[in-house]
Amino acid sequence: MEAPAGMAEENYEFWDDATLTYYERRADGTVTAQPYSEAEVTQQQDELALDSLHAEAAFALDYLDERIDLSLEFLALPEPTGEQTAAQVKVLSDLSAYSAGTFKRLIKVLSVMLSNGLILMRRARPGIYGQPARAARQGQERSPVCGGWHARKR
Incomplete structure (x- = not known):
């Protein structure tokens, strides 16, 4: 399989949010693809919602x-x-009406986030820092020599 357009040669993994596909470059250079898991789709949707809230907050701050x-x-x-x-x-x-509306939205957002067990900071996707989730499940680890993913030594 060919790497997607956004996956640079030095990348060993690539998350394509447009197609909801996870790509991984193996040690031999081949690229594999798998659809996002249900949890990854949920995380991606949460991130889109947070991005939207960020844009709304930026507008509100300028307006206020x-x-x-x-x-x-x-x-x-x-x-x-x-x-x-x-x-x-x-x-x-x-100013008063807009501030009250903003406060109401803030209460609603916080109640949804807290009831869903979400944290207020965006979590890094598995693999952005450290070992990718799929590699961990497949028993692989990053080589300190070449940076590629290899089977764990038992």
Whole structure:
């Protein structure tokens, strides 16, 4: 089997999230492929959800920072006009409503994560650091000489 396009020659394993396939380069250079296990599919879906939450959080932080800056600009005015005060009431109302909505989403996310036994940090996939899960199951270990995967010596 040929290595997928994203698998560099020096890589001994490759996780293709698009096709949900795990590729492994053997010591002799051949490449094998296996579909993700049920646990790996679940982990990949969890990672996509976390990526989405990260993007939403980045947007929320920028949005809230803009409203805070507007509030600080208002506070710096020596004598705000009625029009400026009315605009500031809108900014504060928006800031309050958005913050409350964000807090509600945070509570929901934390309750789901805690009830599912998830941790708040993203876990490294098996194999990113250390021995890949599939190699461990197949009784292989990384060679300190060439870096390839070989059968464990008994």
